[in-house]
Amino acid sequence: MAQKKIHCDCLDTIKPVRDTLDVINGKWKVPIIISVGVGNDRFTDIQESIPGISPKVLAKELKDLEQHKLLRRIIIDEYPVKISYQLEEYADTLTPLIYALKDWGINHRKKVTEK
Amino acid sequence: MAQKKIHCDCLDTIKPVRDTLDVINGKWKVPIIISVGVGNDRFTDIQESIPGISPKVLAKELKDLEQHKLLRRIIIDEYPVKISYQLEEYADTLTPLIYALKDWGINHRKKVTEK
DNA sequence: TATAGTACTTTCCTAAAGGAAAGTGAAGTA
């Protein structure tokens, strides 16, 4: 009787997790969503609210997030010209994920420092 | 009266999120945790359960996860020598996060394909 | 004409991540 190699199948979980990671990947996207979510809507305000982010990186990540329909860029035609960034409604679906990331981070820091 | 620049403060959320991302960062760590979690405990089984991962990358990520106390490496001294990878209890704390990643991915795929 | 404000862009560079393919070492088995 042929022995069949069994390794547990977990693609049902891995595949959607990968889909998510493809969207919110990297150091900056979730922080940007958080920042815009609490009300920072201007380029420079977003930049100042996220320590360490450079304008180059911010501009690139904002474009990515726009393409993924997580936020939109609104041109306000006054003097001086302003741009407002707003979360799309779809970004609200990320709320549970963001809380999970936050909660785990808080707990992890507690664990690491209490030694 | 001096105008003070107000930009909404969101560091309380951004900081722990960053701590989390520092640990589970990248394409592979969460998939590996999932795979080991469902019972794949041998190097080659883990490798086969995660499409596209190379042995070099798997070895490196396993070391990282060990350092972060998320899994342990157990040497089984038989012939041929086997290594068993097991999740630490601490890895269980990631469960809510993994579900959040999975659920969002499922929903996102639905959204993207139904157009 | 010069200046100020806003929102970027450009250039240059380093570091980290990732991929392909082949190789290694240890030990038991034929």
Added chain:
DNA sequence: TACTTCACTTTCCTTTAGGAAAGTACTATA
């Protein structure tokens, strides 16, 4: 002695992410 299995390691290379510093474009106002 050669072969097999398992768990990696090594080498080489390409791609992506990220950072620092300076520059640009537009327009209104002084």
